[in-house]
Amino acid sequence: MTQDRLGEYARSGRALLAVYLAGGCIVGLTEERSTVEPGVDPEPGSEAELRRFARLQERLGPLYRKLAADPRAPQTVVVVPSLSLDAEELAKISGVHHYEERLLCMLMLLRRPRTNVVFVTSQHVATAVIDYYLHLLPGVPLRHARSRLTLLACHDASDVPLTKKILDRPRLMDRIREAIPDTRSAHVSCFNSTPLERTLAVQLGIPLYGNDPALNYLGTKSGSRELFREAGVPLPDGFENLRDGDDIKEAVVELKRRDRSLRRVAIKLDEGFSGEGNAVFSYEGAPEGEALAGWVAKELPRRTKFEAGGESWERYERKFQEMGGIVESWMEGEEVRSPSVQCRINPTGEASVVSTHDQVLGGPSGQIFLGSTFPADAAYSRDLKEAGDRVGEVLKKRGALGRFAIDFISMRRGSGWEHAAIEINLRKGGTTHPYLILRFLTDGVYDPEDGLYCTPTDKPCYYYASDNLQSPHYKGLTPDDLIDIAVNNGLHFDSASQQGVIFHLIGALSQYGKLGTVCIGDSHEKAQQFYKDTVEVLDRESRR
Structure with missing residues (x-):
């Protein structure tokens, strides 16, 4: 070539991206004289929809500032954990339909006493799974939290994206609207944003806490490489x-x-x-x-x-x-690792690094994400932070919003490390839910300068997280079975010591023999030991 x-x-x-961006801002925000009659939704992808979406997004900044100033301020979060990605690629992942459950960590927003959560899924989530998460909430009676939670399902196991299923069900859309007390203090939270999520936000009349789909090219492998060059971050x-x-x-x-x-x-x-x-x-x-x-x-x-x-x-x-x-x-070295940095651009336009991880990879050549350890090795966590800052500044100028992550290949070179950025995930990812679980349970803060996460009492926290704890022997175990096993063997999170095990992807257990864990300890070694103990218990109990 x-x-x-x-x-x-x-x-x-780049030209294609420029066309998309231009298409999203041809008409100024003050010029919305909608050609759509009140109560009639604009055609998906039309200029009318783009204008309405832009106006809705203007609400996010004031809402964010209001909630930052007063955590008790009322809000409604509509969680739509749709994996709006290529169906053929998703089909390669065992139990992928249950990956919607990874965002059940968002139920912990119910810690805020005036926050309502509307959680929509493709299929019904077992009551035992919901209760498991609600019992993790510190300082909030389960009854109070449950009264502010609305669970809705499409009752559809097809490989159509969840968001499309919702849009195709007018009565379900009505139920979501009915569960929102005030659209001015509500927003949609999703796994990734595509034109489907934009249409959903417009038809619900609330903003989307996520990127404008016009920016999605920046999250492709090709777009990532171009953006790394612009940010001055080394790449292969x-x-x-x-x-x-x-x-x-x-x-x-x-x-x-x-x-x-x-x-x-x-x-x-x-x-x-x-x-x-x-x-x-x-x-x-x-x-x-x-x-x-x-x-x-x-x-x-x-x-x-x-x-x-x-x-x-x-x-x-x-x-x-x-x-x-x-x-x-292909990057080679005497020792090769795969760390990542997670960042966020909030609705007021501030870009920040929120965490670093060392990824646990598997597959024939070690490229399939299996899990992660947190935080990343202190030997290079600051290097990751600096790269994240540079990329964040470029994305901020492009108008990006929400969470994103950057994956690296890191090679030991003598006493130091050489890093090459390989991908931007312009969405939530496999490291999002473990970190949110840690934050919600411990109220700690990650310091990107020293690479440590500490609770309000200055106690450091570490975790080992996996989405791929899997064995054929686990098939047939129900959510109730898992909870019984966890309770009987002490596999739970202890709020007093702020250590222990939290399960997710529980719905995939019975059919696929697969589930996820977040094992939190006061050291990397303790977190790893929690994980080993969990595997040992599940292996033993599943063979009974």
């Missing part, structure tokens, strides 16, 4: 905005010609999720010179290794043509 052609793809990606050598198998081949050839010592490259779908859209190609046995291009063309379909089980080159190439993607150099 020529440099001109690769540059053309990059320019076209590679190419973005690739569109088909020929682009992949030419990028693979060019990277090897640039670096003759290169052993592998990573191939990634632009909108892959949790590492399942990634693949690896090895140069082992590759010839030099002019024979390289022909060798790559022949070997690429045969030796590319996919992270997702059952994937084939034919299917992957077809998906690549639909979605686009990148090829980048």
